[in-house]
Amino acid sequence: MSATPRPAPAGAAELQGTVIQAGRPATDMLITCRDGVISAVRPADRGHGAGGPRIFILPGLIDAHDHLAFKRTLWETGPAAGALMGELMHTDAAQMRREFEANARRILASGVTTVRDFGVDLGAGLSYAGGEAAATPRILTCGAPLGIPGGHLHHRARAVTTIEDVNRLLAEDIDAGLPWVKLFASGGIANYPQDPISVELSEKLMRAATDMAHGHGLRVAAHALPEESVLNAVRAGVDSIEHGVFLGDESVRIMADRGVWYVPTLAGYTRRVRALRAAGQHAAADAFERDVITPHRRSVRMAQAAGVRIAVGTDITASVVDEMEALMDEAGLGFDEVLAGATTGAAELLGLADGTGTIAVGARADLLVVHSDPREDIRALEDVVAVICAGQPVPA
Ligand SMILES: [Zn+2]
DSSP states (O other), X not given: OXXXXXEEGGGEEEEEEEEOOTTSOOEEEEEEEETTEEEEEEEOOTTTTTTSOOOEEEEXXXXXXXXXGGTHHHHOOSTTHHHHHHHHHTOOHHHHHHHHXXXXXXXXXXXXXXXXXXXXXXXXXXXXXXXXXXXXXXXXXXXXXXXXXXXXXXXXXXXXXXXXXXXXXXXXXXXXXXXXXXXXXXXXXXXXXXXXXXXXXXXXHHHHHHHHHHHTTOEEEEEEEEHXXXXXXXXXXXXXXXXXXXXXXXXXXXXXXXXXXXXXXXXXXXXXHHHHHHTTOHHHHHHHIIIIIHHHHHHHHHHHHHTOOBOOOOBSSXXXXXXXXXXXXXXXXXXXXXXXXXXXXXXXXXXXXXXXXXXXXXXXXXXXXXXXXXXXXGXXXXXXXXXXXXXXXXXX
Protein backbone atom coordinates (compact mmCIF):
# COMPACT_ATOMS: atom_id res chain seq x y z
CA MET A 1 0.00 0.00 0.00
CA SER A 2 1.02 3.60 -0.19
CA ALA A 3 3.21 4.92 2.57
CA THR A 4 0.91 7.79 3.40
CA PRO A 5 -2.81 7.74 3.97
CA ARG A 6 -4.44 8.25 0.64
CA PRO A 7 -7.50 10.41 0.23
CA ALA A 8 -10.52 8.23 -0.29
CA PRO A 9 -13.81 9.49 -1.70
CA ALA A 10 -15.70 12.18 0.21
CA GLY A 11 -12.89 13.37 2.45
CA ALA A 12 -12.12 10.03 4.05
CA ALA A 13 -8.64 8.47 4.34
CA GLU A 14 -7.77 4.78 4.36
CA LEU A 15 -4.90 2.81 5.83
CA GLN A 16 -4.23 -0.88 5.61
CA GLY A 17 -1.77 -2.75 7.77
CA THR A 18 -1.22 -4.84 10.87
CA VAL A 19 -3.07 -3.24 13.76
CA ILE A 20 -1.29 -3.47 17.11
CA GLN A 21 -3.14 -2.59 20.29
CA ALA A 22 -2.40 -3.32 23.93
CA GLY A 23 -3.75 -6.66 25.08
CA ARG A 24 -5.20 -7.66 21.73
CA PRO A 25 -4.03 -9.99 18.99
CA ALA A 26 -2.51 -8.21 16.00
CA THR A 27 -4.69 -8.37 12.91
CA ASP A 28 -4.48 -7.08 9.36
CA MET A 29 -7.12 -4.41 8.99
CA LEU A 30 -8.35 -1.68 6.70
CA ILE A 31 -9.06 1.50 8.65
CA THR A 32 -11.12 4.37 7.34
CA CYS A 33 -10.97 7.82 8.96
CA ARG A 34 -13.59 10.45 8.32
CA ASP A 35 -14.29 13.78 10.01
CA GLY A 36 -11.58 13.21 12.60
CA VAL A 37 -12.81 9.83 13.78
CA ILE A 38 -12.30 6.22 12.77
CA SER A 39 -15.39 5.46 10.72
CA ALA A 40 -14.67 1.85 9.77
CA VAL A 41 -12.31 -0.96 10.79
CA ARG A 42 -12.59 -4.15 8.76
CA PRO A 43 -10.46 -7.16 7.98
CA ALA A 44 -7.95 -6.33 5.27
CA ASP A 45 -8.80 -7.45 1.81
CA ARG A 46 -5.86 -9.22 0.24
CA GLY A 47 -6.26 -7.52 -3.09
CA HIS A 48 -6.30 -4.09 -1.52
CA GLY A 49 -2.83 -2.66 -1.71
CA ALA A 50 -1.31 -6.08 -2.30
CA GLY A 51 2.34 -6.09 -3.15
CA GLY A 52 3.23 -3.07 -1.01
CA PRO A 53 5.41 -3.32 2.10
CA ARG A 54 3.82 -4.53 5.29
CA ILE A 55 3.17 -1.68 7.74
CA PHE A 56 2.08 -1.55 11.38
CA ILE A 57 -0.66 0.71 12.71
CA LEU A 58 -0.96 1.68 16.37
CA PRO A 59 -3.00 4.23 18.26
CA GLY A 60 -1.20 7.58 18.45
CA LEU A 61 0.98 7.66 21.57
CA ILE A 62 0.17 9.67 24.68
CA ASP A 63 2.83 11.35 26.80
CA ALA A 64 1.36 11.64 30.28
CA HIS A 65 4.10 13.93 31.61
CA ASP A 66 5.91 16.45 29.47
CA HIS A 67 7.26 19.99 29.52
CA LEU A 68 7.16 20.98 25.89
CA ALA A 69 8.69 24.40 26.48
CA PHE A 70 11.93 22.69 27.53
CA LYS A 71 11.79 19.71 25.21
CA ARG A 72 14.56 20.91 22.91
CA THR A 73 16.96 19.51 25.53
CA LEU A 74 15.84 16.03 24.37
CA TRP A 75 17.36 16.50 20.93
CA GLU A 76 20.38 18.55 21.91
CA THR A 77 23.33 16.26 22.47
CA GLY A 78 26.34 18.45 21.80
CA PRO A 79 28.45 20.31 24.34
CA ALA A 80 25.73 23.00 24.52
CA ALA A 81 23.21 20.53 25.91
CA GLY A 82 24.06 21.19 29.55
CA ALA A 83 23.71 24.96 29.24
CA LEU A 84 20.51 24.78 27.22
CA MET A 85 18.28 23.79 30.11
CA GLY A 86 19.43 26.72 32.24
CA GLU A 87 18.96 29.04 29.29
CA LEU A 88 15.44 27.78 28.58
CA MET A 89 14.41 28.05 32.21
CA HIS A 90 15.14 31.78 32.11
CA THR A 91 13.79 32.69 28.71
CA ASP A 92 10.90 35.16 28.37
CA ALA A 93 7.28 34.19 27.83
CA ALA A 94 7.24 34.89 24.09
CA GLN A 95 10.34 32.80 23.43
CA MET A 96 9.03 30.05 25.67
CA ARG A 97 5.83 29.92 23.71
CA ARG A 98 7.76 29.62 20.44
CA GLU A 99 9.77 26.77 21.95
CA PHE A 100 6.57 25.13 23.17
CA GLU A 101 4.93 25.20 19.76
CA ALA A 102 7.98 24.15 17.78
CA ASN A 103 8.62 21.23 20.13
CA ALA A 104 4.93 20.29 20.05
CA ARG A 105 5.11 19.94 16.26
CA ARG A 106 8.25 17.86 16.49
CA ILE A 107 6.71 15.58 19.13
CA LEU A 108 3.59 15.14 17.02
CA ALA A 109 5.65 14.14 13.97
CA SER A 110 7.23 11.42 16.13
CA GLY A 111 3.79 9.88 16.73
CA VAL A 112 2.75 11.46 20.04
CA THR A 113 -0.77 12.72 19.39
CA THR A 114 -1.72 13.67 22.97
CA VAL A 115 0.39 15.31 25.67
CA ARG A 116 -0.28 16.21 29.28
CA ASP A 117 1.98 19.20 29.71
CA PHE A 118 3.02 20.42 33.14
CA GLY A 119 4.79 23.23 31.85
CA VAL A 120 5.30 25.42 33.88
CA ASP A 121 3.61 28.83 33.91
CA LEU A 122 2.53 28.68 30.28
CA GLY A 123 -0.55 26.64 31.01
CA ALA A 124 -3.14 29.37 31.17
CA GLY A 125 -4.22 30.48 27.76
CA LEU A 126 -2.77 27.53 25.94
CA SER A 127 -5.32 25.17 24.58
CA TYR A 128 -4.64 22.83 21.73
CA ALA A 129 -7.24 20.43 20.47
CA GLY A 130 -4.74 18.82 18.11
CA GLY A 131 -5.07 18.13 14.42
CA GLU A 132 -5.62 21.73 13.36
CA ALA A 133 -3.62 23.51 10.71
CA ALA A 134 -0.90 24.39 13.22
CA ALA A 135 -0.30 20.65 13.47
CA THR A 136 0.07 20.27 17.19
CA PRO A 137 -0.88 17.24 19.23
CA ARG A 138 -3.79 17.58 21.60
CA ILE A 139 -2.31 19.15 24.73
CA LEU A 140 -3.82 19.12 28.20
CA THR A 141 -2.21 21.71 30.43
CA CYS A 142 -2.16 22.98 33.98
CA GLY A 143 -1.49 26.36 35.55
CA ALA A 144 1.74 27.06 37.40
CA PRO A 145 2.17 24.37 40.05
CA LEU A 146 1.23 25.03 43.66
CA GLY A 147 4.13 24.69 46.07
CA ILE A 148 5.54 25.96 49.33
CA PRO A 149 7.32 29.32 49.57
CA GLY A 150 10.92 28.82 48.45
CA GLY A 151 10.21 25.21 47.46
CA HIS A 152 10.78 23.17 44.29
CA LEU A 153 11.16 25.41 41.21
CA HIS A 154 9.67 28.24 43.25
CA HIS A 155 10.40 30.85 40.63
CA ARG A 156 7.93 29.04 38.39
CA ALA A 157 5.45 27.85 41.03
CA ARG A 158 2.70 29.61 42.99
CA ALA A 159 3.39 29.58 46.72
CA VAL A 160 0.62 28.64 49.13
CA THR A 161 0.63 28.55 52.92
CA THR A 162 -3.10 28.44 53.70
CA ILE A 163 -6.26 26.80 52.38
CA GLU A 164 -7.43 30.30 51.38
CA ASP A 165 -4.34 30.63 49.14
CA VAL A 166 -5.12 27.31 47.53
CA ASN A 167 -8.74 28.22 46.90
CA ARG A 168 -7.92 31.65 45.48
CA LEU A 169 -5.28 30.33 43.07
CA LEU A 170 -7.28 27.34 41.91
CA ALA A 171 -10.21 29.65 41.17
CA GLU A 172 -7.96 31.18 38.48
CA ASP A 173 -7.27 27.78 36.95
CA ILE A 174 -10.95 26.90 37.01
CA ASP A 175 -11.83 30.21 35.32
CA ALA A 176 -9.14 29.55 32.71
CA GLY A 177 -10.72 26.18 31.91
CA LEU A 178 -7.56 24.22 32.65
CA PRO A 179 -8.00 20.46 32.96
CA TRP A 180 -5.12 19.73 35.36
CA VAL A 181 -3.61 20.99 38.61
CA LYS A 182 -0.01 20.22 39.52
CA LEU A 183 1.13 20.08 43.13
CA PHE A 184 4.70 20.03 44.38
CA ALA A 185 4.52 17.46 47.18
CA SER A 186 8.30 17.29 47.31
CA GLY A 187 11.50 18.76 45.99
CA GLY A 188 13.29 17.35 42.97
CA ILE A 189 16.67 15.92 42.19
CA ALA A 190 17.98 18.57 39.81
CA ASN A 191 20.67 19.42 42.34
CA TYR A 192 21.11 15.96 43.74
CA PRO A 193 23.10 15.15 45.82
CA GLN A 194 23.93 18.71 46.94
CA ASP A 195 20.30 19.43 47.88
CA PRO A 196 18.37 16.83 49.85
CA ILE A 197 14.90 15.96 48.53
CA SER A 198 12.51 17.88 50.76
CA VAL A 199 8.95 17.05 51.76
CA GLU A 200 6.96 20.09 50.64
CA LEU A 201 3.17 20.62 50.38
CA SER A 202 1.28 19.19 53.35
CA GLU A 203 -1.48 16.62 53.12
CA LYS A 204 -3.88 19.27 54.41
CA LEU A 205 -3.15 21.80 51.64
CA MET A 206 -3.12 19.10 48.97
CA ARG A 207 -6.48 17.83 50.20
CA ALA A 208 -7.91 21.35 49.91
CA ALA A 209 -6.57 21.56 46.36
CA THR A 210 -7.85 18.14 45.40
CA ASP A 211 -11.32 18.74 46.86
CA MET A 212 -11.70 22.03 45.03
CA ALA A 213 -10.27 20.73 41.75
CA HIS A 214 -12.41 17.61 41.73
CA GLY A 215 -15.48 19.67 42.59
CA HIS A 216 -14.93 21.55 39.33
CA GLY A 217 -13.97 18.66 37.10
CA LEU A 218 -10.20 19.21 37.18
CA ARG A 219 -7.74 16.43 37.92
CA VAL A 220 -4.71 16.64 40.16
CA ALA A 221 -1.14 15.42 39.69
CA ALA A 222 1.47 15.45 42.43
CA HIS A 223 5.20 15.69 41.83
CA ALA A 224 6.35 13.42 44.66
CA LEU A 225 9.66 11.60 45.03
CA PRO A 226 10.05 10.32 48.62
CA GLU A 227 7.58 7.98 50.24
CA GLU A 228 6.44 10.56 52.79
CA SER A 229 5.44 13.01 50.05
CA VAL A 230 3.75 10.29 48.04
CA LEU A 231 1.75 9.31 51.14
CA ASN A 232 0.75 12.93 51.76
CA ALA A 233 -0.43 13.21 48.17
CA VAL A 234 -2.32 9.93 47.90
CA ARG A 235 -4.02 10.48 51.26
CA ALA A 236 -5.02 13.92 49.98
CA GLY A 237 -6.76 12.23 47.05
CA VAL A 238 -4.61 13.14 44.02
CA ASP A 239 -5.18 11.35 40.71
CA SER A 240 -1.56 10.68 39.80
CA ILE A 241 1.88 10.47 41.33
CA GLU A 242 4.64 11.86 39.11
CA HIS A 243 8.18 10.44 39.34
CA GLY A 244 7.47 8.42 42.54
CA VAL A 245 11.14 7.56 42.77
CA PHE A 246 11.14 6.18 46.31
CA LEU A 247 7.81 4.39 46.74
CA GLY A 248 7.21 2.26 49.81
CA ASP A 249 4.84 -0.59 50.65
CA GLU A 250 2.30 1.76 52.17
CA SER A 251 2.01 4.17 49.25
CA VAL A 252 1.91 1.35 46.73
CA ARG A 253 -0.90 -0.34 48.64
CA ILE A 254 -2.95 2.87 48.83
CA MET A 255 -2.33 3.68 45.16
CA ALA A 256 -3.52 0.23 44.13
CA ASP A 257 -6.58 0.43 46.40
CA ARG A 258 -7.64 3.87 45.23
CA GLY A 259 -6.69 3.57 41.58
CA VAL A 260 -4.10 6.35 41.77
CA TRP A 261 -2.00 6.44 38.60
CA TYR A 262 1.76 6.21 38.68
CA VAL A 263 3.88 8.04 36.11
CA PRO A 264 7.51 6.99 36.59
CA THR A 265 10.26 8.86 34.76
CA LEU A 266 13.08 6.35 34.47
CA ALA A 267 14.51 7.22 31.08
CA GLY A 268 15.41 10.83 31.86
CA TYR A 269 17.38 9.72 34.91
CA THR A 270 19.15 7.04 32.93
CA ARG A 271 20.13 9.64 30.38
CA ARG A 272 21.62 11.72 33.17
CA VAL A 273 23.83 8.82 34.19
CA ARG A 274 24.98 8.39 30.60
CA ALA A 275 25.79 12.10 30.41
CA LEU A 276 27.82 11.90 33.63
CA ARG A 277 29.73 8.91 32.30
CA ALA A 278 30.35 10.63 28.98
CA ALA A 279 31.81 13.54 30.94
CA GLY A 280 34.09 11.16 32.82
CA GLN A 281 32.26 11.70 36.12
CA HIS A 282 32.05 8.04 37.00
CA ALA A 283 31.79 8.43 40.77
CA ALA A 284 28.83 10.80 40.38
CA ALA A 285 27.25 8.46 37.84
CA ASP A 286 27.64 5.49 40.19
CA ALA A 287 26.15 7.44 43.09
CA PHE A 288 23.18 8.61 41.03
CA GLU A 289 22.57 5.11 39.77
CA ARG A 290 22.74 3.66 43.27
CA ASP A 291 20.76 6.38 45.06
CA VAL A 292 18.13 7.31 42.47
CA ILE A 293 17.81 4.87 39.60
CA THR A 294 18.01 1.63 41.55
CA PRO A 295 15.25 2.69 43.98
CA HIS A 296 13.19 4.03 41.07
CA ARG A 297 13.39 0.70 39.26
CA ARG A 298 12.38 -1.04 42.47
CA SER A 299 9.43 1.35 42.88
CA VAL A 300 8.15 0.50 39.41
CA ARG A 301 8.43 -3.22 40.08
CA MET A 302 6.64 -2.88 43.43
CA ALA A 303 3.88 -0.84 41.86
CA GLN A 304 3.43 -3.27 39.01
CA ALA A 305 3.34 -6.25 41.37
CA ALA A 306 0.71 -4.52 43.50
CA GLY A 307 -1.47 -3.73 40.49
CA VAL A 308 -0.92 0.04 40.46
CA ARG A 309 -1.84 1.52 37.09
CA ILE A 310 1.22 2.88 35.28
CA ALA A 311 1.17 5.52 32.54
CA VAL A 312 4.10 6.53 30.36
CA GLY A 313 5.52 10.02 30.88
CA THR A 314 8.76 11.50 29.71
CA ASP A 315 9.44 14.63 31.74
CA ILE A 316 11.96 16.66 29.73
CA THR A 317 14.93 14.70 28.50
CA ALA A 318 13.28 11.50 27.29
CA SER A 319 10.89 10.47 24.54
CA VAL A 320 7.85 8.22 24.94
CA VAL A 321 9.75 5.40 23.27
CA ASP A 322 12.74 5.98 25.58
CA GLU A 323 10.47 5.60 28.60
CA MET A 324 8.66 2.56 27.18
CA GLU A 325 12.03 0.91 26.58
CA ALA A 326 13.28 1.83 30.07
CA LEU A 327 10.17 0.41 31.70
CA MET A 328 10.67 -2.83 29.78
CA ASP A 329 14.44 -3.19 30.09
CA GLU A 330 14.99 -1.76 33.54
CA ALA A 331 11.77 -2.57 35.38
CA GLY A 332 10.58 -5.70 33.63
CA LEU A 333 7.27 -4.49 32.20
CA GLY A 334 5.95 -6.28 29.12
CA PHE A 335 5.27 -4.78 25.70
CA ASP A 336 1.51 -4.79 26.22
CA GLU A 337 1.89 -3.07 29.59
CA VAL A 338 4.01 -0.23 28.24
CA LEU A 339 1.83 0.13 25.16
CA ALA A 340 -1.25 0.37 27.39
CA GLY A 341 0.62 2.90 29.52
CA ALA A 342 1.15 5.07 26.44
CA THR A 343 -2.32 4.56 24.91
CA THR A 344 -5.44 3.21 26.65
CA GLY A 345 -4.12 3.66 30.19
CA ALA A 346 -2.85 7.18 29.67
CA ALA A 347 -6.17 8.08 27.99
CA GLU A 348 -7.98 6.89 31.10
CA LEU A 349 -5.67 8.89 33.36
CA LEU A 350 -6.29 11.96 31.21
CA GLY A 351 -10.05 11.41 31.26
CA LEU A 352 -10.32 11.19 27.48
CA ALA A 353 -13.63 9.47 26.85
CA ASP A 354 -13.58 9.71 23.04
CA GLY A 355 -11.86 6.43 22.35
CA THR A 356 -8.39 8.02 22.34
CA GLY A 357 -5.75 5.33 22.61
CA THR A 358 -7.78 2.70 20.77
CA ILE A 359 -8.39 1.79 17.15
CA ALA A 360 -12.13 1.26 17.00
CA VAL A 361 -15.11 2.64 15.14
CA GLY A 362 -16.05 6.02 16.57
CA ALA A 363 -12.70 6.61 18.26
CA ARG A 364 -10.76 9.79 17.60
CA ALA A 365 -8.52 9.10 14.59
CA ASP A 366 -5.08 9.40 16.21
CA LEU A 367 -2.76 6.87 14.59
CA LEU A 368 0.93 6.04 14.39
CA VAL A 369 2.05 4.03 11.37
CA VAL A 370 5.52 2.43 11.40
CA HIS A 371 7.61 0.28 9.07
CA SER A 372 8.40 -2.66 11.31
CA ASP A 373 6.93 -4.62 14.19
CA PRO A 374 7.40 -2.86 17.56
CA ARG A 375 6.66 -6.12 19.41
CA GLU A 376 10.03 -7.35 18.18
CA ASP A 377 11.87 -4.10 18.90
CA ILE A 378 10.23 -1.16 20.65
CA ARG A 379 12.51 1.22 18.72
CA ALA A 380 10.51 0.32 15.62
CA LEU A 381 8.08 2.96 16.88
CA GLU A 382 10.65 5.54 15.80
CA ASP A 383 10.64 4.37 12.19
CA VAL A 384 7.57 6.40 11.27
CA VAL A 385 5.63 5.97 8.04
CA ALA A 386 2.84 8.39 8.91
CA VAL A 387 1.10 10.06 11.83
CA ILE A 388 -2.59 10.94 11.82
CA CYS A 389 -3.93 13.38 14.43
CA ALA A 390 -7.70 13.84 14.69
CA GLY A 391 -7.96 12.42 11.18
CA GLN A 392 -5.39 14.83 9.69
CA PRO A 393 -2.12 13.56 8.20
CA VAL A 394 0.75 15.21 10.03
CA PRO A 395 3.49 16.83 7.95
CA ALA A 396 6.73 14.89 8.35
ZN1 LIG B 1 8.12 17.06 35.10
